[in-house]
Amino acid sequence: MKTENQVAIVTGGASGLGKATAQALVQSGAKVALFDMNAENGAKAAAELGGETIFVPANVADHTSVDDAVAQVRNAFGTVHIVASCAGIGGSTRILGKKGLVAPEWFPNIVNVNLVGTFNLVRSTVALISENPPDEGGERGVYINTASIAAFDGQIGQAAYSASKGGIVSMTLTLAREFANTGIRVMTILPGIFDTPLLGTLPPEAKERLNKQVPFPSRLGQVEEYAALALHIINNRYLNGESIRLDGALRMGFGRR
Template sequence: MDLNNKVTVITGGASGLGRATADALVARGARVMILDRDAERGGQAAAELGDQGAFVSCDVTSAESVAAAIAATRERFGAIHICVNCAGVGSAMRTVGRDNVPHDLGVFETVVKINLIGTFNVLRLAAAAMADNEPNQDNERGVIINTASVAAFDGQVGQVAYAATKGGVVGMTLPIARDLAAMGIRCNTIAPGIFNTPLMNAAPDKVKMPLIEMTQFPKRLGHPPEYAALVCHIVENSFLNGETIRLDGGIRMQPR
């Protein structure tokens, strides 16, 4: 799919991987609607993107909030061609912790609701909007790109909630691609390794350095523009479908 003049919704687009993706897409001629809970950062990002960018406050866990964001995107830009899901949260809690205290069920439910259910909530409504598009020469109407994590495969101690949600995102990629094939809508997932995002920047060196050591090459954190470059390639390469791509410098995370 040619990115020029295509309309993209990006969850978590106010910072980190989502913001880098917004910048890359706009640079290639796309128009971007940022969906985020952070109104201050979201509004600033949209202003910096100029006429090709806009922002709408959105709670990905709410059907009503996402439906309103999708409607606002179509009203502003006329259509939706691409959906990139970057919104997510982390957690650090063992299944059973000290003094035999079990994992807080509320924490587990919150992470699942944002990372897994929120991703599906957005993509299902975006896909319904994409179905109204005129197909291109490949009979393609839209592209969905979700964000998982290497934790889906190499979840560490204390990552049970996070790994479960990212494994769920990986697991639903192919069924979604199959569900939407007749409409000409592709679905792929990126599973990033350790990236230089605000979440990782907040971690102390004792957390970051062992992860960098587990990375084969290059031995550093990933740069958000590298994630964004893969997003652009997935959109432009119409034969990529139903796939999860690790973007991780060869990292294979150890138990801790």
């Protein structure tokens, strides 16, 4: 579908991959609502991106918060056509670590933000998207979800993260099939390692080690490369029900014991 004058929600839009995607959407003429828990960064990002960008505070893990935020988008822009779910959290912890067993909340907390949060966006917007008049290709909307190569190549300590991302991959085709008759596409991007604040705390030596693991180009992914794929997915009607790795041919190995 086209992006010009379309309404997009970008979760995690205050930072990293979400912010870059929002920027690409604004530059291609979309009206964008940034959803994020970080109100300070969210307001800053909306001001920076300009155009018709609004910031709506939302916790994707909380379905009432998402419902409220979507209602605000409806008030501001009338409808929604595009949802890019980029909100997510990491967190690497061994189940049986040096300090004993991991807290029981660890697993559900990560799954609630990454997987349930992605589903909450779908649930809160699909009725609205279904009411859009179909465009000339019969399309009413598109979902772009963000998984991770950890869905397939999870590292030690990533049981919760990789399970949450694997769930996003698994529901992609299922959702695409469910919404096919409504003219709504569903796609997922699996980023490799991208240079975002999520990795920002790593020391330079650790970043350099990561760079070397990527076959080509041997560097971290740039947020604009993620945004470019998101825009392509929106524009290319024949992409549906698929998950695409965006990782410079990186396949994470076993790692250290």
